[in-house]
Every structure is written in structure tokens, then in C-alpha cells.
Amino acid sequence: MAEVFAWRSGNQFELLIDGAVFFPRMLQAIDQARSCIDLELYLVSSGACATALLDRLVAAAARGVAVRCLLDDFGCQGLNRADRQRLIRAGVSLRWYNPLSWRHGVRNLYRNHRKLLLVDGCLGYVGGAGATDAFWRPGQAQSDWHEVMVEQRGPLLADWQALFDIQWQATDAAKAWQAPAPASLQQLPALPHMGNGWGRVAYASAREHRDILHSLLHSLQGSRQRIWLATPYFLPTWKVRRALRKAASRGLDVRLLLTSRHTDNQPVRYAGQRFYPALLRAGVRIFEFQARFSHLKMVLVDDWVSLGSCNFDHWNLHFNLDANLEAVDAPLSQAVEASFLADFATSAETTLQQWRALPWSERLQQRLWGWLDGLVIRFLRRR
Numbered sequence: 001m002a003e004v005f006a007w008r009s010g011n012q013f014e015l016l017i018d019g020a021v022f023f024p025r026m027l028q029a030i031d032q033a034r035s036c037i038d039l040e041l042y043l044v045s046s047g048a049c050a051t052a053l054l055d056r057l058v059a060a061a062a063r064g065v066a067v068r069c070l071l072d073d074f075g076c077q078g079l080n081r082a083d084r085q086r087l088i089r090a091g092v093s094l095r096w097y098n099p100l101s102w103r104h105g106v107r108n109l110y111r112n113h114r115k116l117l118l119v120d121g122c123l124g125y126v127g128g129a130g131a132t133d134a135f136w137r138p139g140q141a142q143s144d145w146h147e148v149m150v151e152q153r154g155p156l157l158a159d160w161q162a163l164f165d166i167q168w169q170a171t172d173a174a175k176a177w178q179a180p181a182p183a184s185l186q187q188l189p190a191l192p193h194m195g196n197g198w199g200r201v202a203y204a205s206a207r208e209h210r211d212i213l214h215s216l217l218h219s220l221q222g223s224r225q226r227i228w229l230a231t232p233y234f235l236p237t238w239k240v241r242r243a244l245r246k247a248a249s250r251g252l253d254v255r256l257l258l259t260s261r262h263t264d265n266q267p268v269r270y271a272g273q274r275f276y277p278a279l280l281r282a283g284v285r286i287f288e289f290q291a292r293f294s295h296l297k298m299v300l301v302d303d304w305v306s307l308g309s310c311n312f313d314h315w316n317l318h319f320n321l322d323a324n325l326e327a328v329d330a331p332l333s334q335a336v337e338a339s340f341l342a343d344f345a346t347s348a349e350t351t352l353q354q355w356r357a358l359p360w361s362e363r364l365q366q367r368l369w370g371w372l373d374g375l376v377i378r379f380l381r382r383r
Helices: 019-031 048-062 081-089 102-109 157-170 211-221 238-249 266-273 276-282 314-319 330-345 352-356 360-382
Strands: 012-017 036-041 066-072 093-097 116-119 123-127 148-153 198-204 226-230 253-259 285-289 298-301 304-308 320-328 347-350
Touching (some): 012 019, 012 330, 019 048, 019 116, 019 123, 036 048, 036 157, 048 066, 048 081, 123 157, 123 304, 148 157, 148 320, 198 211, 211 238, 211 304, 211 320, 226 238, 226 330, 238 276, 266 360, 276 352, 298 330, 304 330, 314 320, 320 330
Parallel strands (some): 226 253, 253 285
Antiparallel strands (some): 012 148, 116 123, 123 148, 198 320, 226 298, 285 347
């Protein structure tokens, strides 16, 4: 296994739910920055949200703060030329991850899916949000997309900074996704069993470093009471599906929080629904969030929390740079539990009988997109 980050104690975490909560906090942190701001994002699109963010970054650069932005070239196709030039003219250091080119072929599929903001080395935010109007518009009470970020303080920020710095330096390389792994532990560190404030940086890269997945599997296999998992794109690996079925068969409370018709990718939803029957027969409960698009990537296993940018799907794990916060911290676990319970209450639970009663047209869609998903993944793995 490649190198992984260790657990660090003495951290403080706060769960921030939805853009109307976390974006003002993040913008305030940028406004108060004195020395440095590092921002790593996959999805940025010109609009009210991006303008509010760029205003703060430009103002920070104008007062002498060192501002670095590492943005994904594909995910930021919606960021117009004027906004890009505005950052450059303000003195913001701007780098693009894996610029698109017709000459690159399959290499264009490698993307930086991380979402990270670091301010002055003492404050950090990690989660699943991008800077688009779907996540937040100034003055908007409720965002179109449901998402969370975690505010962090403490020693763990040094590891987040190391992860950012490594990728920042590697982005200009011919194969930016093959950045060297951090010099740290050689195997997955043992999970802390006592105390609060424990946190760890878990990440995935396309150079086959997947401690983020190994850690999830380890937690699923060692679970004793519950497994609650939220993802917007339910295409888990076979090992994850097996771990979920085995846990439910042992009598654990296993629940999935998935998307309903409110999704930005209906084919992926259909492809994932082909896994429902086996999971339901094993005792896994499946909830589809009804109010809006749930973009959450969050896991609660007993009191262990993992959340961030990783969807835990085989596509993400094959091609994307991802990063999650893993935490053992009672206040954060309680906040995540309350968030899940609120979302379960506004979701529709799917039963095996309901799945069997679906019209033939939907069953056909599940088979078609499921077959295509499997075909593409097998082809790309051979490549």
C-alpha cells in the first residue's frame, strides 16, 4: 500500500449544512486572511456564487495575501474568460489541473475532484461543494443542491496543507495525477477508540492510491451497530456492496441515503438501481431524498465519520483525485447523525416489493445503463 496520513488529535470540527451556512463562513474566513489562502476546487461556474468568491479572493490578493487556486480544467469550463483574467490580473496564482486536449484521449478522464479551502494555516474547510449557483446564491435561504462542509482547526491542517502543496507542485507535470505520495505511514493506521478531536486525511489518486477506499472497507467490516452512507452517484465497488450486505445480514442498522428523481445524472441513478435487489434482500434500507438533489458524500459507521469529495463509486476511484476527512469526535458524530435523521425523515424508503413493481420502462433503463456502466469500466481498466 502507498503511504497514508496518520491520525492526529487535538482538532476541532464543525459540520456546516448547505451553502447558505457554509459559504458565508468560508467567505468570512477569506476576508480575515492575513498571509495565505489555498483553494482547490473541481466545479466552478460563473454566476452569483463564483462572483462572491472571486470578489473576496481578489480583495485578499490586493491587501498582500498570497492566494493560490488549483482548479480542475474540465470542472471549471463554466468559468468565463473575464473571471479567469480577473484573478490573474489581481495577482492570484492560478493553476489548471490536466487541461483538456483532443490529443490526450483517455487522459482527459483524469480529474481533480477535491474541494478544499485553507486559510493562514489555522482554518480549513473540506466537503463536497463547488462554487456554482446550484450550491448557493447570495441571499438564498435554501440551495438547489444539498451538501455539507466541515470547518476544521488544529494539527490536522498541516496534513491538508501537505496534500495541497504536493498536488500544486505536480500540476505542471505531464502526468499531474501521478504526484508523489506524502512521506508518512506505510499502512492504514489503527482507528482511535477513545477521546474526541481525532482526525485523518484520507485521499485517492489515479496512481492507484486508494487508502480512502481501504479505510472505508475496514470500517464497514469492523462495524458493530450502524452504517449510514450518503452518496449522489451510487456505483459502489463489489467489495463495498458485499460489506454492506454482510453487515445488514449480521443485524446492523445499514441505511443508504441516495438521490431521487432530483439528480443531475439520471443514467447514473438508473445504473445504480440495479444493485437495489441484492442489498434489500440482505436487509439494507434504501432512502431516496425527495426535496432536492442530495450531493452529500458522507458516511457514519458507529461513531466514525468520513466526508468530503469522494462518492465511493468505481468511476471516482479509478480516475479522480479525491479527499475526505475521517474523524472520531463525539460532537461531529452527533451532528452527522442529526443530519442523517433529518434527511431520512424527508426521504422515501424503497422496498423490494416497490422495486419489483416498477414499470418495465424503468427496469429496462436500469438494465441498459447498468450494462453500459459495466462495459465502460471493464474497457477502461484494460486500457
